Amino acid sequence: MKINFLILASILCLGCAKVEPRRPINPTNSTTILKETIEESIKLNALEEDKIIDVIKKDSTKTYQVSPNGFWYAYINKIEEDTPTPKVGDIATITYNITDLQGTVIYSEAELGTKEYKVDKEDFISALQVGIKLMKVGETITFVIPSYSAFGISGDGNKIGINQSIKSTVTLININK
Template identity: 80%
Template sequence: MKIKILVLTSILCIGCSKVAPRKPINPKASTTVLKETIKESIKLNAIEEAKILDVIKKDSVYTFQVSSNGFWYAYINKIEENAPTPKEGDVAVITYNVSDLQGNIIYSKEQLGVKNYRVDKEDFISALQVGIKLMKVGETITFVIPSYSAYGISGDGNKIGINQSIKSTVTLININN
């Protein structure tokens, strides 16, 4: 009986010893990979921005503005009066569509239906989260959104590919508190 207790205690002591963390074989390699990834991302963003600017330049109907958040937008229907805009916690009732940069519809507003978006309280296309707060009831805005403010490196898992820039035309129907 004493031998069993001694063996059991020995096993428990050995099993509970701390394992020393392993150090990287080549610590400089991870820094190099990170630097290369950053360089590649900068190149991809520059190519993407050039494509977006080309699309905007070719649009002779609307004047696009650039936001401080890295997307472009143009008013299709602008309300001049001093009306409220959605703020955090409000429910913005919107219709919207999603198309590629050439204007080919990916998701129509009929497919997407009317969306009740709780401002800054739910996950949505990041550029539209910011853009909706610029809108007044009755306005329609077309947003040109780089991939990093849309669906990023993963796409939507369906029709929107990885690193794909999109356009979205949004109409603000109502603001509910």
Template identity: 75%
Template sequence: MRIRILLLLSIVCFGCSKIKPRRPINPKPSTTILKETIKESKKLNQIEDAKIIHLIKKDSANTYQVSSNGFWYTYINKTEEEKPKPKTGDIVTIEYNITDLNDEIIYSKEELGTKTYTIDKEDFISALQVGIKLMKVGETITFVIPSYNAFGISGDGNKIGINQSIKSTVTLTNIK
């Protein structure tokens, strides 16, 4: 009987004690590491942008425009007549390819096939999400896209490498 009373008393005493919060084993990363990472990313972005600007200057046959979203584009086939442009929620049909900056084909138009895409509702190359909204049916635009607006630091896990800038020629064939 005494053992039961002692056991019950010890459970009550130790069971009601306050639990001390555990401290993390690894401290938070210092702000200097984060600042250095940001600094390196900005440097990488400047290098990519410089390569693209050099490429654009060499291409005297086309006139490129810079987007406020961080990519460049040129019209290959521009429609002057008044036609609607896609807006959020519209379903568009496009044909496109992906090349590197030296026009070496990464994914051909045939390989990618015709793509049906819902504007701003599906995951797609971020620069093309914005760029498609500039287009009218029948137009073809070549987009020059830095890696931070394409596949970024991971690539596509297949043919597009880490931090690889790309070009994509897109034809808008239909808007629903």
């Protein structure tokens, strides 16, 4: 009887011991993964920028400017008059195309048609959202856009691939308030 009582008491004491949480077999440090991802993105962006600069250097017919937003642009048709540019909420009527860096057409102007873009109020290619606000009615600008300011790591799900830099020639037709 005493033996049974001792066995039962020891089982109860051992059963009530504090349970230690199990640790993962291969603990990973999320900070390390984040740092590696950032380093990889920096390398990818540097390679992409090198490709873009090479394309710009080969295009001797245009003078490209660098935007603080990470894209390059060159005026095809510049208006020197002091006329307004699109502001937030304006409707900018544009035509545009999209090509790869070598100039192969991905989406033609005819395919995309005329677009009425509500400035900064609708989803659009982020570099063009900024670029359109630089334009005056009648101007045409070619934008060279790195992937992170275009369609990024997902592409457009159709013709534009992942991490693909693009060029787009945009003409601002009209601005409506």
